[in-house]
Amino acid sequence: MIVQISNLFLYMALTIVGGYYILHLIPNRFQAILTIQKTTIESVLLSIPILMAVSTMNVVVTLVNRFNANWGDAISSVLLTYSTGQALVFVSVITVVMLVVHRIAMSETIRFYLLAFGMILLMLGASWASHGASLYGWMGVISTFIHFSSIVAWIGPLFLMGWFASKLPDSQSLHKWFSPVAAGAVLLLTLSGIFLVTRVTEDYFNGILITYGHLLFVKHLLYVPLLFFGLRHLVLLSLKKPRLSEPQLRRSFRAESVIAFFIFAVTGFMSETEPPHEVLRTLEYEPVNPITAFFIQEPLSQYQLLTFSPGPVGFIFLYLGIIFLLAGLAILLLTRNTWAPSLMLALLFVSSYGGAMYSLSPGEIYVDDTPYPTVEEAIAASHPEGSEIEVLWEDVGDELALAIYNSNATDLGLERLDVEGETFIRIPVSGLVLENGYSRSGTNGTQTQRFESGNWHDPDYRYTYVTFGYTPIPEAVEAQIIYSGETVTVPIENQTFLSIISNDESWYDSHTIEIIGPDDEVLNSFELDSMSGGFHH
Secondary structure: OHHHHHHHHHHHHHHHHHHHHHHHHOOHHHOOEEOOOHHHHHHHHHHHHHHHHHHHHHHHHHHHHHHOOOHHHHHHHHHHHOHHHHHHHHHHHHHHHHHHHHHOOOOHHHHHHHHHHHHHHHHHHHHHOOHHHHHHHHHHHHHHHHHHHHHHHHHHHHHHHHHOEEEOOOHHHHHHHHHHHHHHHHHHHHHHHHHHHHHHOOOOOHHHHOHHHHHHHHHHHHHHHHHHHHHHHHHHHHOOOOOOOHHHHHHHHHHHHHHHHHHHHHHHHHOOOOOOOOHHHHOOOOOOOHHHHHHHOOOOOOOEEEEEOOOHHHHHHHHHHHHHHHHHHHHHHHOOOOHHHHHHHHHHHHHHHHHHHHOEEEEEEOOOOOOEOOHHHHHHOOOOOOOOEEEEEEEEOOOEEEEEEEEOOOEEEEEEEEEEOOEEEEOOOOEEEEOOOOOOHHHHOEEEEEEOOOOOOOOOOOEEEEEEEEOOOOOOOEEEEEOOOOEEEEEOEOOEEEEEEEEOOOOOOOEEEEEEOOOOOEEEEEEEOOOOOEEEO
16 A cells, blocks of 8 residues: 555655646746745755655565565665666666756756656656556556656646645746646547557456456546646636636646546556456466456456347436436536636536446457467467468477477467367467567567466476577577576577576566577576566456
């Protein structure tokens, strides 16, 4: 719980500090007069690395408790090799520099440009430690950074003007700079959000079975009233004759910022839960979200997902949601009141959530008993139609077949199939995939996953470690995998290798792969810092 709370306050700190710098970068005639003190902003700025350190220490404590590491090794390992630790070091350095800039004598214009640049670096650091970054590298960092920046640019000034302004500029002056900033932020926020949703949560609908997906759905429902308040301010500020007095505008800004606070809270909890990259696979080791299970009211069978089927109760809730939506919009745009539209939008959230949840019911069971004549055809059944599957290596036994393959000469996959006579049958959620693992094999075409349950797990042991990869070096003969507890050497055949090892020891995520040549020469060496990855049905 402490990590989730620290994330909430981290998002608030970034928003407040970023909003403060933005409000001081605009021309004086457009600025609000703020009551918040410079020393308060410096304190909030100082809290950013402290709050980030909470999640970093959580990783350190996990290494000490779960992997029996000593404190010194755990701290140095996290700070030097884990993205959350590296991001903390980076953010700490930037924060110290920004505090110095706050205090030294210089032009105020130059000062706030430097601080704004520092703020950009802080948000890059926070993005570096995010889910998106851990899954998709720099593409995830950039998308999360755009997401953070958009929130800061939109909610930061709005929060400060609502809660810490003694005087606001007139509505036309405010409209000239704030409306374009807010509109641009909403556009970027939406586009980056779509990328993160489609990449991190590949099955949005069934993701509601998982705690992360359920919270994501709640977050998106809260985003609707936030957009409506933003629309209100865009429309009413654009009118030549002000529709809202200064106190009424401040109250409206406060209401919008409170909604943002709830979104930050939900996001804080999401950051410490497992994203459902593949829902069925995640359900092998994570239970169905208890709230979702309550609404479904009947247990799901193994490999069963959801369907949307509104009954009488769900239909009533959804119908009420439409009424509250229209009423909330009308009151927002046609009156000066803040509490009435806030109540309508709260009821919109409750009715939409209730309508969606009461409309969920058990759906299709994803088990494919089709006998396929070849390994290629069995693998292709788990990929989009038209995908080109090339099997690079296979090991076919009497009951089980293993195969390493590439899909469309891009992704690298490992498949586990049942063998019946001369045919092959897919095993649900047993396919492992490394996106771009074949096409980017020159830098890192290897993946390791740790299993404590599921089809790959050996029930006689606590853990099973599966490492597979492809090397572009044709003369390579062996791969040496240096785990924290053991070194494993496996042959390379057709430039591919596979290691499956089970034991009762929990090894560090960080491990080294060495590609060995015919004369025991190390041809390539690289380090992996994760033991998780993607799946196929």
